[in-house]
Amino acid sequence: MHFPFCKSKCRYCDFNSYVSKEYLIPGYCSALVKEMDYYKSRAGRGYEIASIYLGGGTPSLLEPGYISMIMDECRKAFSISSDAEITIEANPGTLSLEKLKKYKECGINRLSIGLQAWQDRHLSSLGRIHTSGDFEENLLAAREAGFINISVDLIFGFPGQSLEDWEETLERVTNHGVEHLSCYSLKIEEGTALYDDVKKGRVKAVDDELDRDMYHLAVKKLRDKGFIHYEISNFSKPGFESRHNMNYWLAGEYIGLGAGTHSYFQGKRYNNAEKPGDYMRRISREEVLFENVQVISEKDKISEYIMLGLRLTRGIDPEDFKRKFKAGLPELYGNSIDMLVEKGLLCFSEGRLKLTEQGLDLANLVFVEFI
Numbered sequence: 001m002h003f004p005f006c007k008s009k010c011r012y013c014d015f016n017s018y019v020s021k022e023y024l025i026p027g028y029c030s031a032l033v034k035e036m037d038y039y040k041s042r043a044g045r046g047y048e049i050a051s052i053y054l055g056g057g058t059p060s061l062l063e064p065g066y067i068s069m070i071m072d073e074c075r076k077a078f079s080i081s082s083d084a085e086i087t088i089e090a091n092p093g094t095l096s097l098e099k100l101k102k103y104k105e106c107g108i109n110r111l112s113i114g115l116q117a118w119q120d121r122h123l124s125s126l127g128r129i130h131t132s133g134d135f136e137e138n139l140l141a142a143r144e145a146g147f148i149n150i151s152v153d154l155i156f157g158f159p160g161q162s163l164e165d166w167e168e169t170l171e172r173v174t175n176h177g178v179e180h181l182s183c184y185s186l187k188i189e190e191g192t193a194l195y196d197d198v199k200k201g202r203v204k205a206v207d208d209e210l211d212r213d214m215y216h217l218a219v220k221k222l223r224d225k226g227f228i229h230y231e232i233s234n235f236s237k238p239g240f241e242s243r244h245n246m247n248y249w250l251a252g253e254y255i256g257l258g259a260g261t262h263s264y265f266q267g268k269r270y271n272n273a274e275k276p277g278d279y280m281r282r283i284s285r286e287e288v289l290f291e292n293v294q295v296i297s298e299k300d301k302i303s304e305y306i307m308l309g310l311r312l313t314r315g316i317d318p319e320d321f322k323r324k325f326k327a328g329l330p331e332l333y334g335n336s337i338d339m340l341v342e343k344g345l346l347c348f349s350e351g352r353l354k355l356t357e358q359g360l361d362l363a364n365l366v367f368v369e370f371i
Contacts, residue, residue, distance in 0.1 A: 001032060001052070001070070002258035003059040004276055007094075011127035011197070012158065014189035016260035016274055017057040024276055028258075029066050031283040035257050036077035038289070043255065043265070049078045051085040051244035054108075060090035064102035071106040085243040087112050087151075093130035095138040100145035110149040111142050112182075117155065118169035125160060127193065132172070139176055149240055151180035156218070157211040158186045159194070159203035166214045167221070174225045179240040183218045184233050185211055212361055232311050232360055249312050251305045269294045298325075302332065307367045310346075315354030329353065336369040 005025065006017045052074065059067070067088070074080065087110040088103060103111075113135065117123055120131045142150055152173055156166050173181065188195050188205060197203045219229055227235040231249060234242065247254060256263045259279040262271045270290040273279045282289050296304075302325055309316040318329050329337065337353070340346040345359035345366050359366055 001054050001059075002057065002256065002261045003028075003054065003062060004057040004259050005061050006056070006058045007061065007091075008127065008129050009193075011125070011193040012155075012186060012188065013127075014192050015057070018276065021276065022061070024280070025062060025066065027280055028276055029062075029070060031280045032070060032257055033073045034283050035289070036073055039255060039257075040077040043078065047079065049074075049080045049084060051247060052080070052087070053244045054086075054088040056089055058091050058094060059088055060094040060099070064099050064106075067108070068102060068106040071108070075107075085110055085149075087242075087244060089114065090138070091128075091130060092134035092138050095141060097141040097144060100142050100147065104146050109147070110151065111147050112151040112153065113138065113142075114153045115173065116153060117158075117161070117165075118172045119165055122158070122161060122165065126155075126158060136176070139178075149180070150178045151182065151242065152178050153182045153184070155184050155186045156214040157206045159198065159205060161206065161214075163210065163213055163217065167217060170218060170221050174222070174227075180234070180236045180242060181222065181227065182234050183215075183222075185215060215361070229313055231313065232355075232363060249308045251301070251308050263290075264296070267296055269296055301325075303370050306333070306370045310353070310355055310366065311363070313354065313360075315349070315352040317352050319351075333370060340366055340369060 002016070004017045005021055006019050009017065009019055052071075054067070054070075071086075086108045088108050089112045091114045100111075115132070115135050116126060116128060118132050123131065139150065154169060154173065156169075186206075188198055194203070198205050218235075222235045223229060226237060228238060228241070229235050230241050231245070234245065236242070253264050253266070255265050256272065258272065259276045260272060260274040263269065270293040272289060273282055273291065279289075281287070305321070305324070306316060306329075316329070322328050325332075337346060340359075341348070344356055345362055347354055347356050347359075355363060355366060
């Protein structure tokens with residue numbers, strides 16, 4: 001579920017999010033409920049929901065009553081597994097102990113906090129409106145509220161960040177005992193304020209060598225701290241992998257609710273109208289809701305299964321692949337696999353096809369061979 005509301009727009013952000021639109025929240029939540037009703041007749045109790053993810057935007061901007069209502073309606077519309085992973089994204093400074101307790105009461109059991117960086121000067125330059133102190137306060141409150149599964153989002157490779165800054169960020173965050181970390185290399189997207197700063201020479205983009213040094217530092221440091229590097233950009237303590245994201249990487253189906261969300265359901269891929277106003281109007285007028293409807297071919301299913309599966313450090317089991325697609329990996333992509341193994345980007349290890357350490361750095365070059 002997507003909640004596209006933010007207090008301010010971060011300088012690097014190109015996500016589908018909007019500021020000063022809080023007045024839309026009541027109508028937007030009503031539209032989400034109506035969209036659930038649409039799926040109720042098509043999925044409903046025939047599917048068991050294993051995970052729910054409330055993302056944004058900043059869903060923690062909403063009053064807890066809206067979140068509770070959404071979760072209640074979700075349970076009416078869908079059959080939700082008794083041990084479902086239910087995550088809400090939150091930015092530091094938007095949480096309180098009372099709000100966190102309400103989240104727990106309505107069944108949310110995982111918190112994803114968007115810290116991004118530790119140093120307050122970097123948070124300010126990125127357009128973040130919180131401090132590392134806000135993060136520490138919110139983390140303590142989350143533990144007091146009973147959250148035992150907390151993830152933190154971090155970015156590296158942004159202008160002005162040094163290797164030492166990144167190491168301090170990792171050290172500080174891991175010392176707080178969180179269960180999961182997502183560490184993303186910042187891609188400076190056209191249309192963002194940061195892109196304009198770089199283009200006009202006001203700041204300098206980080207070079208590729210430093211970016212890779214930062215990534216390698218994260219891999220080593222987090223492994224030393226007891227984290228499992230289970231996906232290119234994701235690390236967890238044992239048993240705390242993101243089950244929601246694992247479904248994506250294992251090419252599972254998913255339903256997206258809200259403005260601009262994407263779905264892969266019953267063999268079709270499609271998306272909702274991007275702007276909240278357009279999304280709400282289509283819902284209220286019972287107009288055609290979905291855009292870019294595409295029936296996924298067998299060839300596309302195979303390509304996506306490989307590309308997504310290789311993002312996982314455990315890689316792909318050739319026997320599982322053969323059972324699923326009634327054809328072997330060598331039969332379909334033998335030449336490409338041989339070439340990538342020869343270049344040191346792929347390897348067979350423990351009976352599975354995996355990215356090598358070099359392959360993790362050059363994953364996109366690997367993936368294009370399977371399109």
